[in-house]
Amino acid sequence: MTRKSQLRKQELLAAASAVIAEHGIAGASVRAVAERAEVSTGSVLYHFESFDQLVTEAVKSVIDEFNGHRRRLIDGVADPVERLRIMIEAGIPERISNELRVVYEVAAALRDQPQYRRNQTLVTERQVALYSIVIEVGVALGAFTPRMDVDAIAANLVALEDAYDLYLLDPDNWQRDIYLRNMMQYAEIALGCVLVADASNADEPEEHQ
Amino acid sequence: MTRKSQLRKQELLAAASAVIAEHGIAGASVRAVAERAEVSTGSVLYHFESFDQLVTEAVKSVIDEFNGHRRRLIDGVADPVERLRIMIEAGIPERISNELRVVYEVAAALRDQPQYRRNQTLVTERQVALYSIVIEVGVALGAFTPRMDVDAIAANLVALEDAYDLYLLDPDNWQRDIYLRNMMQYAEIALGCVLVADASNADEPEEHQ
Amino acid sequence: MTRKSQLRKQELLAAASAVIAEHGIAGASVRAVAERAEVSTGSVLYHFESFDQLVTEAVKSVIDEFNGHRRRLIDGVADPVERLRIMIEAGIPERISNELRVVYEVAAALRDQPQYRRNQTLVTERQVALYSIVIEVGVALGAFTPRMDVDAIAANLVALEDAYDLYLLDPDNWQRDIYLRNMMQYAEIALGCVLVADASNADEPEEHQ
Amino acid sequence: MTRKSQLRKQELLAAASAVIAEHGIAGASVRAVAERAEVSTGSVLYHFESFDQLVTEAVKSVIDEFNGHRRRLIDGVADPVERLRIMIEAGIPERISNELRVVYEVAAALRDQPQYRRNQTLVTERQVALYSIVIEVGVALGAFTPRMDVDAIAANLVALEDAYDLYLLDPDNWQRDIYLRNMMQYAEIALGCVLVADASNADEPEEHQ
DNA sequence: GATGAATGAGGATTCATTCAT
DNA sequence: GATGAATGAATCCTCATTCAT
Numbered sequence: 001m002t003r004k005s006q007l008r009k010q011e012l013l014a015a016a017s018a019v020i021a022e023h024g025i026a027g028a029s030v031r032a033v034a035e036r037a038e039v040s041t042g043s044v045l046y047h048f049e050s051f052d053q054l055v056t057e058a059v060k061s062v063i064d065e066f067n068g069h070r071r072r073l074i075d076g077v078a079d080p081v082e083r084l085r086i087m088i089e090a091g092i093p094e095r096i097s098n099e100l101r102v103v104y105e106v107a108a109a110l111r112d113q114p115q116y117r118r119n120q121t122l123v124t125e126r127q128v129a130l131y132s133i134v135i136e137v138g139v140a141l142g143a144f145t146p147r148m149d150v151d152a153i154a155a156n157l158v159a160l161e162d163a164y165d166l167y168l169l170d171p172d173n174w175q176r177d178i179y180l181r182n183m184m185q186y187a188e189i190a191l192g193c194v195l196v197a198d199a200s201n202a203d204e205p206e207e208h209q
Numbered sequence: 210m211t212r213k214s215q216l217r218k219q220e221l222l223a224a225a226s227a228v229i230a231e232h233g234i235a236g237a238s239v240r241a242v243a244e245r246a247e248v249s250t251g252s253v254l255y256h257f258e259s260f261d262q263l264v265t266e267a268v269k270s271v272i273d274e275f276n277g278h279r280r281r282l283i284d285g286v287a288d289p290v291e292r293l294r295i296m297i298e299a300g301i302p303e304r305i306s307n308e309l310r311v312v313y314e315v316a317a318a319l320r321d322q323p324q325y326r327r328n329q330t331l332v333t334e335r336q337v338a339l340y341s342i343v344i345e346v347g348v349a350l351g352a353f354t355p356r357m358d359v360d361a362i363a364a365n366l367v368a369l370e371d372a373y374d375l376y377l378l379d380p381d382n383w384q385r386d387i388y389l390r391n392m393m394q395y396a397e398i399a400l401g402c403v404l405v406a407d408a409s410n411a412d413e414p415e416e417h418q
Numbered sequence: 419m420t421r422k423s424q425l426r427k428q429e430l431l432a433a434a435s436a437v438i439a440e441h442g443i444a445g446a447s448v449r450a451v452a453e454r455a456e457v458s459t460g461s462v463l464y465h466f467e468s469f470d471q472l473v474t475e476a477v478k479s480v481i482d483e484f485n486g487h488r489r490r491l492i493d494g495v496a497d498p499v500e501r502l503r504i505m506i507e508a509g510i511p512e513r514i515s516n517e518l519r520v521v522y523e524v525a526a527a528l529r530d531q532p533q534y535r536r537n538q539t540l541v542t543e544r545q546v547a548l549y550s551i552v553i554e555v556g557v558a559l560g561a562f563t564p565r566m567d568v569d570a571i572a573a574n575l576v577a578l579e580d581a582y583d584l585y586l587l588d589p590d591n592w593q594r595d596i597y598l599r600n601m602m603q604y605a606e607i608a609l610g611c612v613l614v615a616d617a618s619n620a621d622e623p624e625e626h627q
Numbered sequence: 628m629t630r631k632s633q634l635r636k637q638e639l640l641a642a643a644s645a646v647i648a649e650h651g652i653a654g655a656s657v658r659a660v661a662e663r664a665e666v667s668t669g670s671v672l673y674h675f676e677s678f679d680q681l682v683t684e685a686v687k688s689v690i691d692e693f694n695g696h697r698r699r700l701i702d703g704v705a706d707p708v709e710r711l712r713i714m715i716e717a718g719i720p721e722r723i724s725n726e727l728r729v730v731y732e733v734a735a736a737l738r739d740q741p742q743y744r745r746n747q748t749l750v751t752e753r754q755v756a757l758y759s760i761v762i763e764v765g766v767a768l769g770a771f772t773p774r775m776d777v778d779a780i781a782a783n784l785v786a787l788e789d790a791y792d793l794y795l796l797d798p799d800n801w802q803r804d805i806y807l808r809n810m811m812q813y814a815e816i817a818l819g820c821v822l823v824a825d826a827s828n829a830d831e832p833e834e835h836q
Numbered sequence: 837g838a839t840g841a842a843t844g845a846g847g848a849t850t851c852a853t854t855c856a857t
Numbered sequence: 858g859a860t861g862a863a864t865g866a867a868t869c870c871t872c873a874t875t876c877a878t
Contacts, residue, residue: 152394259852460875574813584790604775672849
């Protein structure tokens, strides 16, 4: 049954994601996934050509889900400033989600395995594309007046997001409010807009500190 | 022999760093380190409580070295703008250095071990402190007129550096010029200075794109 | 359906033979046979008590075919000398046939399973019987004048054949012409006949070398 | 300690040979060898690069021993006829020795592994060389008057030996006396000598059967 | 009849750690 | 101090067999 098999594959992918999120890439093993999915170890490899492929697919699906989630967030929102604020706030989450954890688990861990690196590049490029769209539309509507190249702004926003999210791997020292403020301030001066109510207007910059 | 023993420890730490830099965290094993240091496997663990501790110490020493290197770079430079440019250019290296590689190899790989996370946080905080000093001095000397909180600028610069360096794990897609430009442009509009000769003057901002 | 079932059994036996001939006994697995026969793995074992039994039967059928082929070769030939030459030449083939390969693949591989050994003995005895008939008829017709016991000659010819065929497992060092000459010369001096045109007459033996 | 290590290597090679002789190549596994040698599985692979290499070396050493034994048998014997008789009798042993069993276990089993095939070729060529020497010396001394090419006689004798030994894999149907007689008669008519007291003289051949 | 998912034991190999020397 | 042999659990993977569908 293709139906049953695909269902099981999904279960295994989910189990693999969960294991990675919980115990890290290093803690992901055939047995760990098998136990999480409550199947035999043989079953895990029955559905995938190799354990590596299972992990790769799991990461890929998490990334897709992660990206889709971000995209849906701004789907119904018209105001460019509001969209940007939503993007940034979603980029610096309250707590680390399983998805994000998986993404960063894989990020640095397996330099030698090209497929992981490509995934990482993929998620970054998609984020940049998403930010670029939001900014370009905002510029077109007159909501933003960029002070630097638009693609540089998008790349920087994603980079900031990546870095601050990476810090999440040490949750005890994670300071969401500060990271959020840092990104918001950057977006404001780079795009000449007001994202936060009480913040200074970037169009009339005043000396800071 | 305390002297001889400490010497041997240093050799082992150096060997461990080299192995990690070359073959990644996954390729680091007792035997690999032993072969690199040209000692027996038993000898490797004779000087350390466990292999994990050896790795931890090795990473720690690499981080110290990494940080010290950055600090020495700007030691004899007086001009704040020049110092900032040096900092940024050193932050986005031509090629990934062994030190940087070790740092990121370890970043996410061994998340479950608190000491690694602390190391990571440590290197970030030191970087932020370094940038903060450069900026503060520049502000005091009138070289910079910050458009946002100084600590936010420093944190953002380090975050950008961290993120763009992280991308180095996929060297094929690494675009130093672009990342460098992104950071320079950000520094210019955030600090109201000119870092790159031909770039637009951030004091007289013009519309981009 | 007995008809359909037996057809399927034959298909599976053929598939098993093909797999063994191509990938050796070590490469013969349920899945390999299933894929070759284009059926499911479950189906393979549905028709046989075990995979071992399937292999056993496959080998048996290959041996039967192998033997029948040899028998048919001399069917229409009347001249005893010609019959003997045909036998010997067929015994030292140009290339290893799938049949022969299967026979020798199995020969020593599964020694612990008595049925394989019996198969091996079977094929040998049949060969000896075949040679014996050819020789006896030749003696009766006056074409051969044996210098040693006829059954010893037949056994030796089969043994030579077996050994030289065994060497075929290392095809790179296989020297058909030499092995053929060796057997022909032996047959000539043992039976006092001339098998090869240019060879010395065994009836008037001259000193060799 | 090199001494201790080499001792252990020898033990493991012996254990491997014993396992192969007893359970065949197919029954040779790391665990089987480990249990036979009364060490851990890890220990088996500590001394060899791979299990395959252990098996290869074991077979190689058995072959060397096998060949050396044959060579020593005729060392002190001067009479060519006696030497030939000793060779043939040793070639058709009473019972299958562990050495011989290992040699033939490997013979057909692992077609895909070139190192085994080379071993097989090696043992054959050495046997041929040994027979050749015995025959050539006998010819030089006037003890033999060959009826066919000397190299063909040597090759045939080894081939007969190989084949009859191969039949040993089915010990129940093994008939030493007959195989011995077959080889002796062949040697007599091929070399024009008398090997067995009561046998007919090959110099004055009479009709057989 | 036929399927193919699931099993679990067994395959070789790697590894940090221990310990007698 | 230093060695390296030995360990045994863990790694991924293969496989014949079973069984619900």
